[in-house]
Amino acid sequence: MDTQITLxxxxxxxxLTVDTRTSxxxxxxxxxxxxxxxxxxxxxxxxxxxxxxxxxRVNSCLVLAVTAEGQEVTTSDGLAADGPHRLHETFVDxxxxxxxxxxPGQITSAAGVLAEAAQGWPSAVTEDLVADRTDLTDxxxxxxxxxxxxxxxxxxxxxxxxxxxxxxxxxxx
Amino acid sequence: xxxxxxxKAIDPAGAVALLTGEPxxxxxxxxxxxxxxxxxxxxxxxxxxxxxxxxxxxxEDLPDGGxxxxxxxxxADLAAEPRVRExxxxxxxxxxxxxxxxxxxxxxxxxxxxxxxxxxxxxDTTMPCNKRDAGSGCGAVEGLHRNLAxxxxxxxxxxxxxxxxxxxxxxxxxALRALDASVRVLGADGERTVPIAELHRLPGDDPAxxxxxxxxxxxxxxxxxxxxxxxxSRYRKVRDRASYAFALVSVAAALDLDGSTVRDVRIxxxxxxxxxxxxxxxxxxxxxxxxxxxxxxxxxxxxxxxAAPLADNAFKVPMATxxxxxxxxxxxxxxx
Ligand SMILES: Cc1cc2nc3c(=O)[nH]c(=O)nc-3n(C[C@H](O)[C@H](O)[C@H](O)COP(=O)(O)OP(=O)(O)OC[C@H]3O[C@@H](n4cnc5c(N)ncnc54)[C@H](O)[C@@H]3O)c2cc1C
Ligand code: SF4
Ligand code: FES
Ligand code: FES
Numbered sequence: 001m002d003t004q005i006t007l008x009x010x011x012x013x014x015x016l017t018v019d020t021r022t023s024x025x026x027x028x029x030x031x032x033x034x035x036x037x038x039x040x041x042x043x044x045x046x047x048x049x050x051x052x053x054x055x056x057r058v059n060s061c062l063v064l065a066v067t068a069e070g071q072e073v074t075t076s077d078g079l080a081a082d083g084p085h086r087l088h089e090t091f092v093d094x095x096x097x098x099x100x101x102x103x104p105g106q107i108t109s110a111a112g113v114l115a116e117a118a119q120g121w122p123s124a125v126t127e128d129l130v131a132d133r134t135d136l137t138d139x140x141x142x143x144x145x146x147x148x149x150x151x152x153x154x155x156x157x158x159x160x161x162x163x164x165x166x167x168x169x170x171x172x173x
Numbered sequence: 174x175x176x177x178x179x180x181k182a183i184d185p186a187g188a189v190a191l192l193t194g195e196p197x198x199x200x201x202x203x204x205x206x207x208x209x210x211x212x213x214x215x216x217x218x219x220x221x222x223x224x225x226x227x228x229x230x231x232x233e234d235l236p237d238g239g240x241x242x243x244x245x246x247x248x249a250d251l252a253a254e255p256r257v258r259e260x261x262x263x264x265x266x267x268x269x270x271x272x273x274x275x276x277x278x279x280x281x282x283x284x285x286x287x288x289x290x291x292x293x294x295x296x297d298t299t300m301p302c303n304k305r306d307a308g309s310g311c312g313a314v315e316g317l318h319r320n321l322a323x324x325x326x327x328x329x330x331x332x333x334x335x336x337x338x339x340x341x342x343x344x345x346x347x348a349l350r351a352l353d354a355s356v357r358v359l360g361a362d363g364e365r366t367v368p369i370a371e372l373h374r375l376p377g378d379d380p381a382x383x384x385x386x387x388x389x390x391x392x393x394x395x396x397x398x399x400x401x402x403x404x405x406s407r408y409r410k411v412r413d414r415a416s417y418a419f420a421l422v423s424v425a426a427a428l429d430l431d432g433s434t435v436r437d438v439r440i441x442x443x444x445x446x447x448x449x450x451x452x453x454x455x456x457x458x459x460x461x462x463x464x465x466x467x468x469x470x471x472x473x474x475x476x477x478x479x480a481a482p483l484a485d486n487a488f489k490v491p492m493a494t495x496x497x498x499x500x501x502x503x504x505x506x507x508x509x
Binding site: 001017020021023041043044046047050055057058059061062063064066067109110112113116119120121122124126132142143144145146147148154 | 176177178179201203205208209211213216221223225249253254258259262266270272273274275276278279284320361390415416419
């Protein structure tokens with residue numbers, strides 16, 4: 001069933017007509033030419049499609065495009081609107097990828113992790129649930145990034161790439 | 174995926190009126206379960222009524238010291254809520270043990286309660302499954318069932334229309350069961366409150382039905398009553414990998430001690446039954462008795478005495494017994 005919507009992707013309003021069955025991920029990739037977010041599984045199991053929706057990381061494969069009207073969608077490309085994001089630079093510095101397919105999802109997810117830590121959100125490995133500050137230790141980064149799989153297993157380099165930005169942003173001791 | 178109409182209502186009553194008139198329609202929360210099942214061809218609604226922006230996203234204080242959680246509160250926000258972390262550590266931990274950061278940001282409290290089983294035959298439309306296709310039989314009972322139920326299941330063989338050994342996959346629900354939460358529901362005839370114990374059902378002779386809700390009934394909120402001693406509580410989950418996997422077995426427990434005597438205790442199990450399993454046999458055995466490892470283990474064994482495992486999930490029985498015991502030992506040693 002066709003519906004007219006306007007999606008706001010990486011700062012630009014993009015009107016389009018979509019079938020209600022279209023995911024946000026497919027609308028971006030197949031209709032708007034915004035191919036930064038990737039499709040790995042289409043079932044919420046890999047994180048390759050991660051985008052920020054009004055600043056919160058979500059799996060865009062499980063979001064119906066019609067439900068994202070009026071919300072700000074940010075992909076890894078969008079994070080580089082004013083030059084590379086610090087995460088882009090530390091991923092390069094730490095060689096935090098091999099094929100790169102999972103990387104835009106890793107980057108947007110890491111941006112989400114940093115924002116959640118800045119708000120003091122705990123995780124499953126946080127010892128003190130009521131602590132008001134989060135310290136993104138390696139164990140915390142691994143747990144919080146567990147929704148992003150990397151087929152090339154670049155995890156050993158992704159953790160320090162995220163950790164470096166966490167130190168710069170004051171959420172890691 | 175079947176074609177569907179996408180609808181928004183102006184208020185909860187409007188949503189109920191809309192869906193009540195659409196026998197094949199469904200509510201849409203975060204969509205993290207429903208959209209997946211639609212893509213798999215397991216769920217085939219012809220109308221989606223979006224309730225994510227319709228029900229409350231607030232966590233409010235109740236007069237008794239409990240909390241009212243709006244149905245649209247995202248799982249991530251509920252886990253991060255300071256009052257939940259302080260008053261109900263087991264609930265925050267259960268939420269944080271579920272899914273991934275991305276999914277928890279999108280998933281709602283109402284949707285989490287009503288997520289469907291992860292039985293692999295349920296999600297495969299080429300296989301027999303009484304839950305998906307009533308009367309077609311059960312592929313799991315003589316197939317892959319390592320992750321399925323050991324308590325309260327119906328097994329009458331693979332071709333019986335009653336057989337189902339599915340488990341409820343939610344972590345959050347296990348903590349809510351331990352906390353005796355209640356679910357506020359709006360239907361065409363008005364509002365009612367359903368104790369969480371009565372929301373989910375055992376498969377019985379009708380495995381197609383997960384819950385006691387009628388079509389069109391909308392979850393508007395979950396009430397969690399005050400339980401001051403829940404500050405000494407914990408959620409533990411055993412799974413095949415350290416993160417981002419469903420539970421094999423999980424335990425939500427709270428312990429109230431009077432010196433070295435158990436004044437009161439709450440224990441609920443996940444991953445073992447069609448609904449979150451409240452361990453009332455173990456609780457009754459422990460109340461008023463000594464808070465020792467031997468007593469915890471005996472109570473856990475008494476609870477699991479009713480287990481009827483199959484060939485490949487028998488490991489869950491000692492696993493559940495050990496987890497109840499270890500969790501209570503840890504709680505007894507912890508400072509409240
Ligand atoms: C890869 C993956 C891993 C996961 N791992 C875990 C895990 O480890 N532990 C865990 O607990 N969960 C896990 N989940 C499941 C996740 O928690 C659920 O998908 C989520 O909680 C569902 O919430 P939702 O708002 O997205 O629901 P939806 O998908 O929107 O809805 C689910 C059901 O609830 C109904 N519904 C929604 N809102 C209402 C309402 N207000 N009133 C009445 N009916 C309503 C819908 O019609 C639908 O039938 C995982 C999911 C995925 C995809
Ligand atoms: S266990 Fe239940 S859900 Fe799984 S195949 Fe059997 S009937 Fe279907
Ligand atoms: S493509 Fe969305 S999680 Fe894999
Ligand atoms: S770099 Fe290849 S999948 Fe992650």
